[in-house]
Amino acid sequence: MQRNWKSDWIMYSPIILIEAMINGLLTGSIYALIALGLTLVYGVLHIINFAHGATLAVAMFAVWGLNIAAGIDPYLSILLLAPVFFALGYGVQRFIIGPAAGGDDGNILLITLGLSIFIENALLASFGSDTRAITSDLSFSVVELGPFLISTPRLIGFAGSLIVTVILWFVMTRTDAGKAIRAVAKEKLGASLMGINVAHVYALTFGIGCAALAVAAGLLMPSFYVNPRVGGAFVNIAFTIVVLGGMGSIPGAMIGGLLIGIVESLSGLLLGESLGQIGIFIIFILVLLLKPTGLFGAKA
Amino acid sequence: MLDVKNLRTGYGGVEVLRGIDITVGKGEIVAVLGANGVGKTTLNKALSGLLKLTGGSITFDGKPLDGSPIAAVEAGLIQVPEGRKIFPNMSILENLELGSYRRGRANRARNLELVFSTFPKLRQRIEQMAGTLSGGEQQMLAIGRGMMAEPKLLILDEPSLGLSPLLVEEMFDLVKRLNAEGLPIMLVEQNVVQSLEIASRAYIIENGLVTMSGTAAVISADPELKRAYLGL
Numbered sequence: 001m002q003r004n005w006k007s008d009w010i011m012y013s014p015i016i017l018i019e020a021m022i023n024g025l026l027t028g029s030i031y032a033l034i035a036l037g038l039t040l041v042y043g044v045l046h047i048i049n050f051a052h053g054a055t056l057a058v059a060m061f062a063v064w065g066l067n068i069a070a071g072i073d074p075y076l077s078i079l080l081l082a083p084v085f086f087a088l089g090y091g092v093q094r095f096i097i098g099p100a101a102g103g104d105d106g107n108i109l110l111i112t113l114g115l116s117i118f119i120e121n122a123l124l125a126s127f128g129s130d131t132r133a134i135t136s137d138l139s140f141s142v143v144e145l146g147p148f149l150i151s152t153p154r155l156i157g158f159a160g161s162l163i164v165t166v167i168l169w170f171v172m173t174r175t176d177a178g179k180a181i182r183a184v185a186k187e188k189l190g191a192s193l194m195g196i197n198v199a200h201v202y203a204l205t206f207g208i209g210c211a212a213l214a215v216a217a218g219l220l221m222p223s224f225y226v227n228p229r230v231g232g233a234f235v236n237i238a239f240t241i242v243v244l245g246g247m248g249s250i251p252g253a254m255i256g257g258l259l260i261g262i263v264e265s266l267s268g269l270l271l272g273e274s275l276g277q278i279g280i281f282i283i284f285i286l287v288l289l290l291k292p293t294g295l296f297g298a299k300a
Numbered sequence: 301m302l303d304v305k306n307l308r309t310g311y312g313g314v315e316v317l318r319g320i321d322i323t324v325g326k327g328e329i330v331a332v333l334g335a336n337g338v339g340k341t342t343l344n345k346a347l348s349g350l351l352k353l354t355g356g357s358i359t360f361d362g363k364p365l366d367g368s369p370i371a372a373v374e375a376g377l378i379q380v381p382e383g384r385k386i387f388p389n390m391s392i393l394e395n396l397e398l399g400s401y402r403r404g405r406a407n408r409a410r411n412l413e414l415v416f417s418t419f420p421k422l423r424q425r426i427e428q429m430a431g432t433l434s435g436g437e438q439q440m441l442a443i444g445r446g447m448m449a450e451p452k453l454l455i456l457d458e459p460s461l462g463l464s465p466l467l468v469e470e471m472f473d474l475v476k477r478l479n480a481e482g483l484p485i486m487l488v489e490q491n492v493v494q495s496l497e498i499a500s501r502a503y504i505i506e507n508g509l510v511t512m513s514g515t516a517a518v519i520s521a522d523p524e525l526k527r528a529y530l531g532l
């Protein structure tokens with residue numbers, strides 16, 4: 001969306017404003033996917049996973065690599081990468097982070113910090129700091145929805161996020177594994193006494209978060225680029241979403257993601273692309289000042 | 301059913317229990333009594349595999365317990381912990397379902413019926429969030445959740461804590477009823493008089509050791525009881 005009218009916002013026609021909001025909402029749904037793993041891990045393990053952004057970068061490189069090397073369509077690669085990243089997240093938490101933390105959840109935080117530094121440097125060493133992208137006909141195509149022009153990759157991204165949301169909702173509310181995750185989040189001791197394996201639940205949580213990142217990566221790549229540091233920008237946005245939605249709240253991450261997407265798009269339109277992030281930053285400060293628990297957050 | 305020999309455990313090098321011997325037989329209610337901070341909850345944690353033993357052994361249903369919470373639940377040693385520890389963010393139904401997460405899953409529907417017939421109040425509000433229940437209702441839910449795992453032995457840690465006198469009475473009636481249906485119960489309580497009324501045998505813990513044990517009748521009659529109970 002390259003529009004260069006820099007005049008007063010009143011000048012914008014409602015169509016352009018609404019179009020910006022729709023496109024922002026669609027992008028926001030992918031932000032929500034990225035925020036999902038962050039808020040889930042926070043809700044269950046009560047730590048911030050510092051390796052989240054680096055994991056997203058790995059997933060995006062994987063999507064790019066599969067496309068370059070094997071010509072696999074980014075959307076199709078999700079079907080492969082989501083299970084692989086689930087297994088990866090599960091395994092890393094269960095067999096590396098968990099044992100290394102030795103039962104102290106505080107250590108997990110430090111280990112994820114170390115992991116993020118390691119991953120970023122491994123990516124830099126293997127791919128350099130160049131930015132890479134997948135170009136396809138789809139990247140710049142638009143769909144006409146009535147008077148609105150909607151970017152096709154964003155529309156597909158929204159549909160993908162919606163599918164993930166429904167699957168996640170089903171898992172969390174209808175399966176024993178999901179119920180066990182929610183139980184451990186609020187009452188670890190009680191869960192242990194029901195024979196719930198807390199280490200397994202922690203690993204499941206990590207796995208789900210990583211799988212969501214893989215989906216996000218597949219949905220992003222057709223319209224975005226990747227470099228070893230790309231995760232940082234996304235995680236800053238995701239963290240704002242987590243705070244806005246309420247730390248640990250899944251519906252909060254979903255709604256928060258959509259809101260932040262709209263805010264980013266509107267402030268990009270009104271203030272110019274370079275200042276677009278300011279809107280997000282202002283939201284972040286406002287939430288902390290006015291409602292530190294976020295939209296859906298429980299009391300601290 | 302449960303045979304605890306010379307059990308020792310504690311926290312980070314500080315030994316709280318220094319050689320506990322306790323048995324619970326089939327069909328019994330066994331009361332474990334003692335003053336605040338004497339280590340009753342610590343004993344329960346050790347039995348449920350939440351705390352490693354530093355000595356001694358636990359034999360349950362003829363087999364040694366390997367000291368993990370999963371093994372304890374799988375064997376049918378089910379604990380309703382002090383403070384209930386229900387899942388506040390989940391509905392009554394979900395709490396009960398998770399009671400059969402590890403054990404009793406095949407009979408989940410049947411056992412739900414059993415719990416609801418024991419606690420009709422819970423049936424009326426299966427969708428209510430557990431965290432919004434009153435203290436008494438939460439205790440019922442915690443016991444119901446334990447029943448969902450088809451216990452071979454039920455350990456109750458201070459089930460009467462925080463209940464009004466009327467509810468305390470009801471709670472002890474319930475324990476008696478569950479036991480009458482054949483469930484062995486280890487009742488950990490501070491409520492000495494009422495516990496001894498329903499228990500077949502009792503142990504009194506003091507300073508990390510069992511200082512008195514015997515049938516409830518004998519213990520109730522013992523002039524030492526008052527001293528032991530008020531000893532700390």
Ligand SMILES: Nc1ncnc2c1ncn2[C@@H]1O[C@H](COP(=O)(O)OP(=O)(O)OP(=O)(O)O)[C@@H](O)[C@H]1O
Nearest residue numbers: 311316334335336337338339340341342343382490
């Ligand atoms: N997690 C812990 N870390 C260190 N010490 C602990 C821990 N939990 C309990 N203790 C200590 O172990 C001792 C026994 O505590 P425990 O909770 O077993 O007592 P209790 O007999 O259950 O008391 P109450 O009747 O008040 O429930 C106490 O001195 C307590 O301070």
Ligand SMILES: [Mg+2]
Nearest residue numbers: 340341342382
């Ligand atoms: Mg206690």
